[in-house]
Amino acid sequence: MSLSRLALAAVSFALSTSTALAGSTAYPVSVNNCGYTFTFTKPPQNVVSIGQATTEILYAIGAGDNMAGTALWFAKVLPEYAAADAKVPRIADNVPSFEAVIGKKPGLVATQFEWQIGKQGVVGSREQFRDLNVPTYIMADDCEGKENAMGGDGVRKGAYTPDLLYKGIGQLAEIFDRREAGAKLVADLKNRQAKAAEQAKSLDLKGATAVFWFSSADLDLDPYVAGNLGPSAYVAQTLGLKNVIDTAEEWPTVGWETIAKANPTYIIAARMDRRRFPADDIQNKLEFLKSDPVTSQMDAVKNDRILVMDADAMQSSLRMIYGMEKLAKDLAESGK
Numbered sequence: 001m002s003l004s005r006l007a008l009a010a011v012s013f014a015l016s017t018s019t020a021l022a023g024s025t026a027y028p029v030s031v032n033n034c035g036y037t038f039t040f041t042k043p044p045q046n047v048v049s050i051g052q053a054t055t056e057i058l059y060a061i062g063a064g065d066n067m068a069g070t071a072l073w074f075a076k077v078l079p080e081y082a083a084a085d086a087k088v089p090r091i092a093d094n095v096p097s098f099e100a101v102i103g104k105k106p107g108l109v110a111t112q113f114e115w116q117i118g119k120q121g122v123v124g125s126r127e128q129f130r131d132l133n134v135p136t137y138i139m140a141d142d143c144e145g146k147e148n149a150m151g152g153d154g155v156r157k158g159a160y161t162p163d164l165l166y167k168g169i170g171q172l173a174e175i176f177d178r179r180e181a182g183a184k185l186v187a188d189l190k191n192r193q194a195k196a197a198e199q200a201k202s203l204d205l206k207g208a209t210a211v212f213w214f215s216s217a218d219l220d221l222d223p224y225v226a227g228n229l230g231p232s233a234y235v236a237q238t239l240g241l242k243n244v245i246d247t248a249e250e251w252p253t254v255g256w257e258t259i260a261k262a263n264p265t266y267i268i269a270a271r272m273d274r275r276r277f278p279a280d281d282i283q284n285k286l287e288f289l290k291s292d293p294v295t296s297q298m299d300a301v302k303n304d305r306i307l308v309m310d311a312d313a314m315q316s317s318l319r320m321i322y323g324m325e326k327l328a329k330d331l332a333e334s335g336k
Contacts, residue, residue, distance in 0.1 A: 025177040033171065034114075034143035036126060038135035043176045044107030050096065050123060051112020052077075053317030054139055057169055058110065059084045060185050060318060061178040068104040071096040072116065074272045074311045078318070094276065098124040102132060110137040110172065112315075114148040137175070140168040141231075141316035146250070153250035156229035162193070165316045189321045196321075196328040197238050203331055205240035208265040212236070212243065212314050214251060215270060216279035219288050222253040223279070232268075232314045235324050239331065241266065256294045266334075267300045268327070272311035282308060305334055 030039045046068035049055040055070045056078055064084035069091040077085040091100045095116065101109060101123060109129060111117045117126060117136050126136045141164035148154035166186045173182025212226035226232030226243060230250050233243040244262035245254060267289065271282040278284050289295045289306060300306060307330045313323025 023179060025174055025179060027177075029174055031137070031171050031175060033137050034140070036130075036136070038137075040108075040135075040175055044135070046104050046106045047108045047110065048091065048096075048101050048104050048106045049110050050101070050116045051139075052312050053315060053319070054110050054112045055085075056081055056318050057172060057185075058176075061169070061173050061176060061181040063172070063176040063178060064088060066107075066176060068106060069096075069101070071101075072112065074274050076273060094274070095122055098128065102129075102134070106134055108135050108137060108175070110139075112139050112142065112317075114138050114143045114146075114154070115152060118143070118148060137172070139316065140164045140171070156227065156248045156250060159229045160231050160234050160316065162189070162231075162234070162316070162320070165320070166190075185318075189318065192325055193238065193321050196324045199328045200239035200331060203240070203328075205331065208241050209244045209262070210236050210241045210266040210268055211245060211259055211262070211264040212268045212309075213270060213285065214311060214314055215272075215277050217277055219279050219284060222255045223259075224251045225254050225259070226250075226314060227252055231316045231320055235314075235320060235327065238324060239328055256292065260294050260298050263299055265300060265305060266331075267298070267306045268309050268314075269306060270311040270314055271308050274311070307331070307334065 028039050028041045030037055043066055045066055047058070047063070047066050048069045049058055049067060051072045052074050058064065058067060059081035064087065067088045069089050071090065071092040072095060073093050109117065115121065116123050117129070117138060119125060129136045141160065142148070144164055145157050146154045147157060166189070169182050169186055173179050212232040214224045214226065216223040225245050227247045227249045228243050228245055229248050236243045244259065244264045245252065269282060269285045272280050274280050279288070286306065289301050295301055307327065309323050309327060310319050313319040
């Protein structure tokens with residue numbers, strides 16, 4: 001048996017064991033989340049979720065019936081959660097107001113990003129919610145090992161790993177008395193990642209590089225691309241690629257001239273339904289890459305090595321693992 005197959009077997013055994021050990025939450029339960037501790041005596045009701053990744057995690061662990069509203073969406077909900085999502089009002093497609101969130105009388109507000117609810121939160125600060133006796137939860141992957149004090153998308157202090165994603169799933173599962181569902185979800189994600197990595201390993205991508213283009217405030221301006229310590233860089237590394245953007249910033253703006261000099265083997269462009277910027281539209285991205293005097297001369301464009309990925313798959317989320325699977329398949333079909 002190869003080492004990679006042994007690793008897959010070990011992952012499967014360890015995760016089946018952790019699932020078997022999962023049981024009911026023993027209330028009251030206290031959860032420490034990025035400097036704040038909240039105690040729950042029962043699963044919270046009227047929950048508001050801000051950020052698609054967090055919302056889909058709550059649906060995945062079966063907490064949809066506890067929810068009263070969602071906000072901040074990049075794309076349509078995953079098909080397997082469409083029925084659950086249809087029962088939950090959407091407060092806003094993008095950033096909700098503080099009043100709209102509080103109006104739901106939430107027993108918990110959970111957010112994907114600290115820039116939504118944090119020291120400089122655009123929705124509100126954790127203190128504002130705490131003053132109204134509303135607990136808040138920020139996904140661990142966005143507030144641990146990352147500096148968000150300056151606002152925006154933040155700077156990583158160290159390389160991202162999905163352990164932080166799995167920690168967030170585990171804590172939410174604990175809060176909602178969904179420990180078994182949380183353990184099964186983590187097991188499935190780890191197994192799927194291992195298989196995607198195995199597939200990519202067979203492609204011999206040694207020396208291949210990539211840039212992940214999320215969006216641009218304007219197509220004439222520098223694009224927002226993935227930094228070298230965040231989730232997208234982790235996806236690249238797992239599949240045998242190297243991210244050409246060398247900065248700890250989560251989503252820095254980098255000029256196309258600089259990217260062209262790095263000449264990545266692949267350009268991975270985000271597809272989303274959000275239309276905050278013209279470059280949110282994947283067709284606009286593709287047309288720009290093929291028509292711009294700088295980008296059109298890049299090897300990835302000339303050789304049709306532009307791959308498309310869900311926007312939220314470039315961030316810490318369930319879709320990150322699904323995106324890893326799709327990217328491994330697309331790499332196999334594209335050639336180097």
